[in-house]
Amino acid sequence: MRKILILIILAFLLTGCGAKEEPKDNIENNNDNVIQDNQQEQQDTQDSVQKEPSGYGFEYNGVVIYMNTDAAPVIEALGEYQHYFEAESCAFKGLDKTYTYPGIEINTYPLEDKDYISTIDLMDDTVSTPEGVYLGATVDDMIAAYGVDYIESSGSYTYIKDDSKIQFITSADEIVAITYFAIVEGLE
Numbered sequence: 001m002r003k004i005l006i007l008i009i010l011a012f013l014l015t016g017c018g019a020k021e022e023p024k025d026n027i028e029n030n031n032d033n034v035i036q037d038n039q040q041e042q043q044d045t046q047d048s049v050q051k052e053p054s055g056y057g058f059e060y061n062g063v064v065i066y067m068n069t070d071a072a073p074v075i076e077a078l079g080e081y082q083h084y085f086e087a088e089s090c091a092f093k094g095l096d097k098t099y100t101y102p103g104i105e106i107n108t109y110p111l112e113d114k115d116y117i118s119t120i121d122l123m124d125d126t127v128s129t130p131e132g133v134y135l136g137a138t139v140d141d142m143i144a145a146y147g148v149d150y151i152e153s154s155g156s157y158t159y160i161k162d163d164s165k166i167q168f169i170t171s172a173d174e175i176v177a178i179t180y181f182a183i184v185e186g187l188e
Helices: 002-017 024-048 071-078 139-146
Strands: 057-060 063-066 083-088 095-101 104-111 114-122 151-153 156-161 164-171 174-182
Touching: 063 071, 063 114, 071 095, 071 104, 071 114, 139 156, 139 164, 139 174
Parallel strands: none
Antiparallel strands: 057 063, 083 095, 095 104, 104 114, 114 174, 151 156, 156 164, 164 174
């Protein structure tokens, strides 16, 4: 069941990888504007990435991890990972990276020569959210910890805070997946 869920999530991530082709006349018209707008876009994008941690934080081995923050200090503080994977990013220029530690998986996205935290997946019941919710907990446990201000769709409960969200996927009133997400619209 867990492998199927992971495959579904990966399918969603990979569906956006198709290349878009612009008509030639649009490309020629846009070339003049690209140079002028490039510096402003880079500054706007850099300003959009969180400077101070906020939103939902996940604590692992004494390290508090927030979405949209620089991944390098987090990875360094966590030490040796069990597994590492990288692939060309579908949404950003560069490589998306995945670091696997006991019980969690951390994914990053590249932006402006840095990697930022994009998702954290809780992989088993050896870890829990700081509020005490873990895989195998009930929907009532989740509501007791996070309240009723969620978006529900087909057994998926999503809580949004600042530019992050935490999603609980349930089956038969039991939490089967917990993922922290960075909200990155407009950063591409």
